[in-house]
Amino acid sequence: MPKRGYHHGNLKQALVDATLKLIEGKGPSGFTVAEAAKLAGVTPAAVYRHFEGREALIAECALQGHRIFGDLMEHAYADGHPSALAAFEATGRAYLAFARKFPGHYMAMFESGVSLQSNSQLAIAADRSRGVLERAAEKLSEHIPPHKRPPATMFSAHIWALSHGVVELFARGNPGAKAPFPPDDLLESGIGIYLRGLGLIPQDK
């Protein structure tokens, strides 16, 4: 048990956790401060001891998400071991794993519309997230013959877009777009085909 401080203990984090759970269930614009407070066992007014307001609460969720995300991706990439290719594929899997394991964080990061301008800590963390993906792409693209090598940023943007699209369309209880395949398979096979198109995987298995 973490050290209990004043009255509640660690209310700030408890509020973040409650917010994440609510966002996961009803989306970033569906949750209310009052609900989050109630879920943390506290009066709505108590929220304002720890956060400037609703937006700051969401921003903290996004910030923590970016930190977890960055760590996960960095760990998955593992500096390109055992091979750049294997590391890259692990990074793609880690992306989806993050989205599924931390849906509240994911939504706060990419669907809440929190502005990065007004929160420099958040901007830094978001930059780092993007950086990890880009470095992985860069390392991997060294294996592509230079004359047919796309810019690493484009490469990573493709993978990111594919991953995000799979998450949004197929990895949610999304009504209307029933998942035709498990999202993991969909992303893995999609990345596989894409990498084959870059000549990073032999054309015939």
Added chain:
Amino acid sequence: MPKRGYHHGNLKQALVDATLKLIEGKGPSGFTVAEAAKLAGVTPAAVYRHFEGREALIAECALQGHRIFGDLMEHAYADGHPSALAAFEATGRAYLAFARKFPGHYMAMFESGVSLQSNSQLAIAADRSRGVLERAAEKLSEHIPPHKRPPATMFSAHIWALSHGVVELFARGNPGAKAPFPPDDLLESGIGIYLRGLGLIPQDK
């Protein structure tokens, strides 16, 4: 000028148009019935002469969107002429063109969370949208040797996810994920690499 009917003329469509403009600007959960009414030059109460409520208004936007979308995709695919490959690429471009030209519709369709269960007309239109993409994928995948041919539904899911991801991450005024490349280029190059991976485009140009 369309024939003016009773008092306003075609208020129902005017409300839909206003809603689309508002959704485009502030997202599906950011618009209000009162704003839409005001933008259409009418009292909030007038909305309820034409729609059951807020949700029905959004659903109508999504419905019209799916119809435009289906028509566009069908036209772009053009029954596989001049070639299945060219037609498929045109379909991909049409996807992005739709998202950019009708952002309000796109958001109402894919980001509003309107339930398809409760609106059978909408469900039918959404099915058709998916159907067009899938038929295009099916036609094209006939050119892949059967033993390495992925299911057409997976194929189309990949393209859809990539397209959606590009739209969400890079084709919006999205704060935080500054577009590293024009979205059109990003999608076109991504689809190109993917199709190369399927052996549908020769490996070296």
Added chain:
DNA sequence: TGTACATCAGTGAACGCGCGTTCACTGATGTAC
């Protein structure tokens, strides 16, 4: 063509509600002596 009547699209005012936020407070915890 002119008049009397029926229809119904849009009005204006009001409703209940739940939201985010504020404020004076209180009482448990930490600290100084």
Added chain:
DNA sequence: TGTACATCAGTGAACGCGCGTTCACTGATGTAC
């Protein structure tokens, strides 16, 4: 160790607001004779 005081996390009640929605109405339009 015991007492007096300072701190400040959380309370409870209230606020102003804008939302979606309702309702009796009114007056422009369409129709019958």
